[in-house]
Amino acid sequence: MLKTGILGGTFDPIHIGHIECALKIKEEFGLDNVIILPAGNPPHKFARPVTPGLLRLELAKAAVSGIDGLSVCDIEVKKNGYTFAADTLAELKEQNPGTEFYYILGDDTAVGIGGWKDAEKLGGFANFILVRRKGTGEKGLEDAQKALSGIGANVLLSNETLPEISSTNIREAFANGSAPEDGSVPESVSRFITEHGLYRKGPMTEEAITEDLRSVLPPKRFIHSLGVAEEAVRLAEKYGADTAKAHLAGLLHDCAKGVTVPQLKWIGMTPEDFSPEPAAGFSYRVLHGPLGAVVAERRYGVTDSEVLSAIAKHTTGDKNMSLLDKVVFIADYTEKNRCGEFFEEVRRLADNEGLVPAIAFACDETIKIILKRGEPIDVRTIYTRNAAIADREKGKKV
Numbered sequence: 001m002l003k004t005g006i007l008g009g010t011f012d013p014i015h016i017g018h019i020e021c022a023l024k025i026k027e028e029f030g031l032d033n034v035i036i037l038p039a040g041n042p043p044h045k046f047a048r049p050v051t052p053g054l055l056r057l058e059l060a061k062a063a064v065s066g067i068d069g070l071s072v073c074d075i076e077v078k079k080n081g082y083t084f085a086a087d088t089l090a091e092l093k094e095q096n097p098g099t100e101f102y103y104i105l106g107d108d109t110a111v112g113i114g115g116w117k118d119a120e121k122l123g124g125f126a127n128f129i130l131v132r133r134k135g136t137g138e139k140g141l142e143d144a145q146k147a148l149s150g151i152g153a154n155v156l157l158s159n160e161t162l163p164e165i166s167s168t169n170i171r172e173a174f175a176n177g178s179a180p181e182d183g184s185v186p187e188s189v190s191r192f193i194t195e196h197g198l199y200r201k202g203p204m205t206e207e208a209i210t211e212d213l214r215s216v217l218p219p220k221r222f223i224h225s226l227g228v229a230e231e232a233v234r235l236a237e238k239y240g241a242d243t244a245k246a247h248l249a250g251l252l253h254d255c256a257k258g259v260t261v262p263q264l265k266w267i268g269m270t271p272e273d274f275s276p277e278p279a280a281g282f283s284y285r286v287l288h289g290p291l292g293a294v295v296a297e298r299r300y301g302v303t304d305s306e307v308l309s310a311i312a313k314h315t316t317g318d319k320n321m322s323l324l325d326k327v328v329f330i331a332d333y334t335e336k337n338r339c340g341e342f343f344e345e346v347r348r349l350a351d352n353e354g355l356v357p358a359i360a361f362a363c364d365e366t367i368k369i370i371l372k373r374g375e376p377i378d379v380r381t382i383y384t385r386n387a388a389i390a391d392r393e394k395g396k397k398v
């Protein structure tokens, strides 16, 4: 049976430490080869910029090129949305029936393995090679071993320690214009980074944002986002809002849609942080609005407060909505991929009567749906509805 090691990670970028670790572990455990597996879209890094998977894959390929026994696997970076170790390992096992897998991971990571998706299956897919990270101490190692035994894994303890090279420092060095001087980045990787302008400072272009969303969002959600961007521009032109801001807010409005409550711990927040009055009624369905503004700022470098506000308010609206807030709120209902009577009517109102009547109608219908589901109504939805019907009475259109 072939013995194959798997070294997963974000590899943003891959560095000498990763390569040395893979080679040492290969030697130590007599493995035939080690696969470098760049993560598709790591769920814990949703609120920071991550280099697109296909570029990280190229970096990894450049790093292992010419090294015997190391290869790169594209299984995760070719998928949309989040990827999980259990799915990847199941796939690799199916594709390689004659191979025994050895999953390499640091003790600091192993500690949390019980919380991974389908953790109970993981132990059956591979042996686990536990590598110590400097600084976690005996207690850390013990906890990691306990966590791995908890999922029924066969654990092998490596004599190596993970190298102390920081990808953050490497990115910073390139942002400041040059490769780090300590030789931590292989020449081939360094060349690729420079040629493609990776890690350069400055705000992300809309093109780069679009590419990132294409890999992060499920395909339907991505197409919807493009639709909202386009529709927001149309409404902005019609009602006199800033079209560039409308486009950006529309594009990013659902950027946090797939983020789950457990992921919030990675940015030190809880769902309650996103509601001004949790006690007055709070719905998890609307979380991706305000959370989207956080992701837009931290991951995509958006600083414009009007754009961030429109993203934050697109799920519920709020008191005192700006024109841009209203445009994006309605564009979410009227973009071209939405079909059905309800959306047709919002579109008719937005085109013929004004944004205010469209908002009043959209809120009423949304509230009816929420009532039917027996779910709590976010208090901001009520504010939005009441303000819109009061404005409609006064004959206001926007």
Ligand SMILES: [Fe+2]
Pocket (backbone or CB within 6 Å): 253, 254, 257, 288, 314, 315
């Ligand atoms: Fe949304």
Ligand SMILES: [Fe+2]
Pocket (backbone or CB within 6 Å): 224, 228, 253, 254, 332
């Ligand atoms: Fe949406």
